[in-house]
Amino acid sequence: MAAVRLLVSFLVFSVSFAIDDDDYLIEFKKKxxxxxALDSTWIKGTNPCDNKKKWLGVDCSEAGHTSVxxxxxxxxxxxxxxxxxxxxxxxxxxxxxxxSLENNSFSGPMPEFNRLNKxxxxxxxxxxxxxxxASDFFIKSGNLKKVELARNKFSGPVPELAQKSLxxxxxSYNKLQGEIPQSMSKFKATAFEGNPDLCGAVVSKQCKVQDSLATGESTESGSSAKWIFLGIVAALLLVTVIFRARRKDNNFRVLGKENLDEEVQIHTPSSNMRSLSSSRKGRNTDSSSGRSSRIHSHSGKSASxxxxxxxERGIFGLSDLMKASAEVLGNGGMGSAYKAVMANGLSVVxxxxxxxxxxxxxxxxxxIRKLGSPRHPNILPALAYHYRKEEKLLVSEFVPKGSLMFLLHGNRSSDELNWPTRLRIIKGIAEGLEFLHTEFANQDLPHGNLKSNNILLSSSYEPLLTDYGLHALISNTQSAQALFAYNSPEAVQYQQVSPKSDVYCLGIVILEIMTGKFPSQYNPKGGTDVVQWVNQAISEDRIRELIDPEIGNASNSVDQMEKMLYIAAACTENDHTKRIEMREAARNIGQVQV
Incomplete structure (x- = not known):
């Protein structure tokens, strides 16, 4: 009898415990x-930890009982x-x-997660x-191992995160400012990239006095933009002084060693583009050699x-560039970048x-001229270059809508990337990549650096591939660090690359688009291993679960979405000898329908 009472007491305790958790979660859902998406499984009175009727997104310490x-x-x-x-x-x-509340639409200040002690x-x-x-926000969170706040709009100083467990x-990609605390020096620069106002040893950027002061006091709205602007102006003035000191005729033939650690983009309205293109006949070109002549200044002297x-976007010189209004964009694997808007309205990177x-x-x-030659609707050709032993610059057109990575993981409306749009983007990427594999057929890596951050989008969501064809220009050691194709299995294991390494990169991009997940292949310290995920899902016959819920609701197209996921899996086959060729990948992608 005592045993029966004990058993009954245990069952009552377990049920009431589960109901408590379910009440708390339902209360959370109401707000x-x-x-x-939670309605079908988050049902009051049921056990969130019941494996047979599992609540979406809920994990429990022991399946079937105990706490969430x-x-x-x-x-x-x-x-x-x-x-x-x-x-x-x-x-x-x-x-x-x-x-985890990744890739939703929450806003406002940092929620009080620090009250969840465990x-x-x-x-x-x-x-x-x-x-x-707040600098001390995480001070009582002594158990933290993982903190990912990327792609939000957090501002101000970096909060102190000195836990040994972290x-x-x-x-990355917030609006944080000031010096990165020394206690966080164990993390790589990628943890802080996309915050141009940060400084310190971690990001190899010396802090100014103003930056250090800013970490201890609030700043007025727009002050960070002011300092960026003043910094750029100072750099441009320094360049001008160097140029004039070296060449009194002010011909800008030699680029000084100023700090060009960011990309510069220059925009040109379509009307200006047309007028610039129509004016080419009045410019001096060397038609016999097939090369553009050096740009000349108004005085007739060599300008740069x-x-x-x-x-196609007109002719301009280095002097035009140095007079342009500019802003820092950030650092990438291939180098830093600026956006510049020149006096004639032309905008470039x-x-x-x-x-x-x-x-x-x-x-x-x-x-480098090969990079300006491709003519394809899904390729963004280079416009100009500057060569000096100590300094090399590459100029291309600025695309206002930005990158596919930003659109996938940044701020956008919920219906902006529906299934037809994603399919159009994937097909455009495949067509552009297949074109490069034909155009640069003799190269080991016709593209070499295909990832969502190097795919820009037109106003009509047509993808434009950029950062292609650079493999032949850089040293092997730098290639391994900078080009995404060197993340392919054959490059990691055997230090070998081939056109099929591009196919692997294409597969990663397709999986990123189809799942909505940020691939850990871009950053091992964050994101989802999309290759392992798709392989496991295929082996367990649950590939449908990979589809981004934002497009998965289009039930009449799910079969086509699954086809695309199988194509991505074939593109990311670990054994490159079994991986499909670029032509086959493009053909299969072209057969997928809306």
Whole structure:
């Protein structure tokens, strides 16, 4: 009898415990907006930890009983009242260890996750959280192992995260300012990239006095933009002084050693583009050699060594570039970049190419001109280059809509990337890549650096491939560090690359588009291993689960989406001898329908 009473007591205790957790979660759901994806499984009175009727996104410390230990509510379009998130009911989940709200639509200040004492992992990337995070916000969160806050709008100083337990940190692509604390020096620069106002040893950028002061006091709105502008103006003035000191005729033939650690982009309205193109006949070109002549100043003297290799957007010189208004864009694997808007309205991106001292000027000219020659609707050709032993610049057109990576993981409306749009993007990428494989058929890596950040989008969502064909220009050691094709299995294992390495990169991009996940192949310290995920899903016959919920609701197209995932799996085959060729990949992609 005592045993029976004990058993009954245990069952009553277990049921009431589960109901408590279910009450807390239902209360949390009531304060969410656009939470219909949870309706079919988040049912009051049921056990969130029951494997047979598992609640979407809920993980438990022991399947079937005990407490909720994780909430993984990614890519569901969730938001809160006025964008904010109310965590009040979750504070009662005493065993909650991990929470992920990645790629939703939450906004407002940093939620009070620091009140969840046992939390080990926080994943908030791809939302619209903003404002400063108090420097001592995480001080009581002594168990943290993973903190990912990338692609939000957090501003102000970097919060102190000195926990010895912390293994993964990603604060990239926010609006953080000032010096990175020395206690966080164990993390790589990629954890802080996309925050141009940060400085310190981690990002190899010396802090100014103003930067150091800014970490201890609030700044007025727009002050960071002011300092960026003043810094650029100072750099341009320094360049001008160097140029005039070396060449009193002010011909800008030699580019000074100013700090061009960012890309510069220059935009040209379509009307200006047409007028510039129509004026080419009045410019001096060397038709016999097939090369553009050096740009001349109004006085008739040589103005620069900026060589135009594609005249479709007009002709301009280095002096025009140095007079342009400019802004820092950031650092990439191939070098830093600026955006520049010249006086005539032309907008361009200027990239500083690192470690490209392999060729003489003439050899460099031959190779770089290939980058300006492709004519295809899905290829963005280079416009001009500057060559000097110590400095090489590549100029291309600025595309206002930005990169595919930003659109996938940044701020956008929930219906902006529907299935027809994603399919059009994938097909355009495949067509552009197949064209490069024909155009540069004799090269080991016709593209070499295909990833979503190097795919720009036109206003009509047509993809434009950029950063292609650079493999022949750079040293092998730099290639391994900078080109994404060197992340292919054959490059990692055997230090071998081939056109099939491009196919592998294509597969990663397709999986990124189809799942909506940020691939860990781009950053090992963050994201999802999409290759392992798709292979496991295929082996367990659950590939449909990989489809981004934002497009998975189009049930009449799910079969076509699955076809695309199988194509991506074939592109990312680990054994490159079994991996499909580019032509076959493009043909298969072309057969997928809306």
């Amino acid at each position: 969410l907006k656009n939470s219909s 230990s994780g909430l993984f509510l990614m890519n569901l379009g969730l938001s809160g009242d006025a964008g904010n998130i109310d965590l009040g009911s979750l504070w009662n989940l005493q065993e909650l260890r991990a929470i 939390l080990k992992a926080i994943f908030l990337a791809g939302n619209e959280f903003s404002g400063e995070i 293994q993964i940190l990603d604060l 060594d900026l060589v135009v290799i594609n005249e 200027v990239k500083r190419l690192r470690e490209m001292n392999k060729f003489s000027r003439d050899e460099f000219d031959v190779e």
